[in-house]
Amino acid sequence: MPPSALPDGDPPPSTGELPPSALADLATTDLGIYVHVPFCTVRCGYCDFNTYTLTELGGPGASIGVDTYADAALRELDLAEAVLGAGAPPVSTVFVGGGTPTMLRSRDLVTVLDGIRERFGLAPDAEVTTEANPDSVTPDSLRELADGGFTRVSVGMQSAVPHVLRTLERTHDPENVARAVAATRSAGMQVSVDLIYGTPGESLADWRRSLEAAVALEPDHVSAYALVVEEGTKLAAQVRRGVVPAPEDDDEADKYELADELLSAAGFGWYEVSNWARSEQARCRHNVAYWSGTNWWGVGPGAHSHVGGVRWWNVKHPSAYAARLGAGESPAQAREGLTDEQRYDERVLLGTRLVDGLPVADLRGSGRTAVAGLIADGLLDGRAALRDSRLVLTLRGRLLADTVVHRLLAS
Numbered sequence: 001m002p003p004s005a006l007p008d009g010d011p012p013p014s015t016g017e018l019p020p021s022a023l024a025d026l027a028t029t030d031l032g033i034y035v036h037v038p039f040c041t042v043r044c045g046y047c048d049f050n051t052y053t054l055t056e057l058g059g060p061g062a063s064i065g066v067d068t069y070a071d072a073a074l075r076e077l078d079l080a081e082a083v084l085g086a087g088a089p090p091v092s093t094v095f096v097g098g099g100t101p102t103m104l105r106s107r108d109l110v111t112v113l114d115g116i117r118e119r120f121g122l123a124p125d126a127e128v129t130t131e132a133n134p135d136s137v138t139p140d141s142l143r144e145l146a147d148g149g150f151t152r153v154s155v156g157m158q159s160a161v162p163h164v165l166r167t168l169e170r171t172h173d174p175e176n177v178a179r180a181v182a183a184t185r186s187a188g189m190q191v192s193v194d195l196i197y198g199t200p201g202e203s204l205a206d207w208r209r210s211l212e213a214a215v216a217l218e219p220d221h222v223s224a225y226a227l228v229v230e231e232g233t234k235l236a237a238q239v240r241r242g243v244v245p246a247p248e249d250d251d252e253a254d255k256y257e258l259a260d261e262l263l264s265a266a267g268f269g270w271y272e273v274s275n276w277a278r279s280e281q282a283r284c285r286h287n288v289a290y291w292s293g294t295n296w297w298g299v300g301p302g303a304h305s306h307v308g309g310v311r312w313w314n315v316k317h318p319s320a321y322a323a324r325l326g327a328g329e330s331p332a333q334a335r336e337g338l339t340d341e342q343r344y345d346e347r348v349l350l351g352t353r354l355v356d357g358l359p360v361a362d363l364r365g366s367g368r369t370a371v372a373g374l375i376a377d378g379l380l381d382g383r384a385a386l387r388d389s390r391l392v393l394t395l396r397g398r399l400l401a402d403t404v405v406h407r408l409l410a411s
Helices: 020-027 069-087 106-120 139-148 162-168 174-186 204-216 234-241 249-265 285-291 318-326 340-351 365-376 382-388 395-399 401-409
Strands: 031-037 091-098 122-132 152-158 190-197 221-226 269-272 275-277 295-299 304-307 310-314 332-337
Touching (some): 020 304, 031 069, 069 106, 069 318, 106 122, 106 139, 152 162, 152 204, 162 204, 174 190, 204 221, 221 249, 249 269, 269 285, 285 340, 365 382, 365 401
Parallel strands (some): 031 091, 122 152, 152 190, 190 221
Antiparallel strands (some): 221 275, 310 332
């Protein structure tokens, strides 16, 4: 199945040039870099990310592949340096995602990080993360990443239950998760594990088993996301034909509550609706920057960027991406300038998902009017609102976060 479609937008200049008003924002806001690696050995049935198997790209003779991807990423970093100019601050966070970033050789991932360092510099306490498939890392490859400046690895565990992994079409050996976590820690990096709940056929006991297995690994951070059946995926077709049942809201709510209970008991604190960390230092700062509306440049096919209220996204197909860069052009397909209304809506949407909450003062009149009712309904923490003038979700509010946002934004 093809990845999901990109949104429409305005044609960007071939140079990638940004308006001066957007660049002015660089002086007051941190800068992150996201690097999208679009390769996977197989396409999982639930995934609609912009990823491709090597066969889909045409094999060894393709215009871009795992052996040449770092060169293409460096060319886009050259563009980023030219566009952002001397006013760009040192990079605070780097996140390499995918796809399966660890299909690239560790030295190529380090080459891309070196390219970021050479063009922008890295902040002294920069957080540098890569996602990893547990089957595609070794103690040696992880040590090479750590020596090259990576500080954090996010291991794709998803589940500890074989039949759930089969439904998700995840091909990794569950035993390799523990090996990958131990090797990451031995290399001196922080480690996160990613989980998915709500898979068709997954019982509450299955989910408990996965949570307990994740906790036993003693990671620094856990992400737990509800499965979403995306249109155009193999899983969506299976649900439509009745081959597997659709996820149920009540089941996913029960599983979220179990996750919060077990993770809290193990010493993890939630800091975003789907993320828990052992300490404030273990939070994923790159993702917090997204949720806080700061600036980032997205490198790679289909990657999205945001600088100073201008958002753009690259062409999706790796061959088209490489061709544009090879011609000396920006790989951006389209962009949009965010209106004040859009920026306000995103501030409310994202800010309410964080444990630090959204300042009541940031709300407009209709939103402030809704606060009392949301507290009365048990969706917002009344003490945080009264004592700290911040909107913080209760556990029930986290389960109904979309409802909270809708009521805060209702005119």
